[in-house]
Amino acid sequence: MQIEKIINKIQQDPEFKSVDKVVICLNKECPSMLEDAFLLSAEGELQRIIAESCINDDQADEAVIRSSESGDDLVTFHETRTSSYNYRPNGIRVHDEDIHFPCVVFWNSGKERLTVEGEWVSPGDYTAIQQMDINSPEAQEALKAHLNSPEVQEGIREAQEMFEEKERALARERAKKAAEQDGR
Helix, strand or coil: CCCCHHHHHHHHCCCCCCCCCEEEECCCCCCCHHEEEECCCCCCCCCCEEEEEECCCCCCEEEEECCCCCCEEEEEEEECCCCCCCEEEEEEEEEEEHHHCCCEEEEECCCCCCCEECCCCCCCCCCCCCCCCCCCCCHHHHHHHHCHHHHHHHHHHHHHHHHHHHHHHHHHHHHHHHHHHHHH
């Protein structure tokens, strides 16, 4: 997978250049068509995020993309009906009620065309779903409110506390080793 290639392509797109995005790599050969998922900042920083496939025998396979920090669901989708041509799903349907990120980019990283919400996406190409114009004052206010929400702030506090505890544990370990070396 050439993630750098698609990241550069997305970052050059004026519609998405100045916003944070969830980038989902789709491939018909992968379970639930989910190959990988990333958070791409407006500045171009790339971070892998949690992506899980849920394979169901009696229902369409599903996939869930979660925030690495809070564990909250960001995007959920399922495979579409099977093709009468080869009896494989043609693509995915996004659960609109389960999009909790302003901009989600679906990149076809596979070798076969597939559909996202009924729109054909060729290999190496992408399509995006934006809940609202991310540059609008309303979207900026909503994003600010989300980042300042008690749940997100609690997640940040927990992450800081875990980091600080690890730092204290490392400092104790270093002090213990130094004391052992001085005692010899």
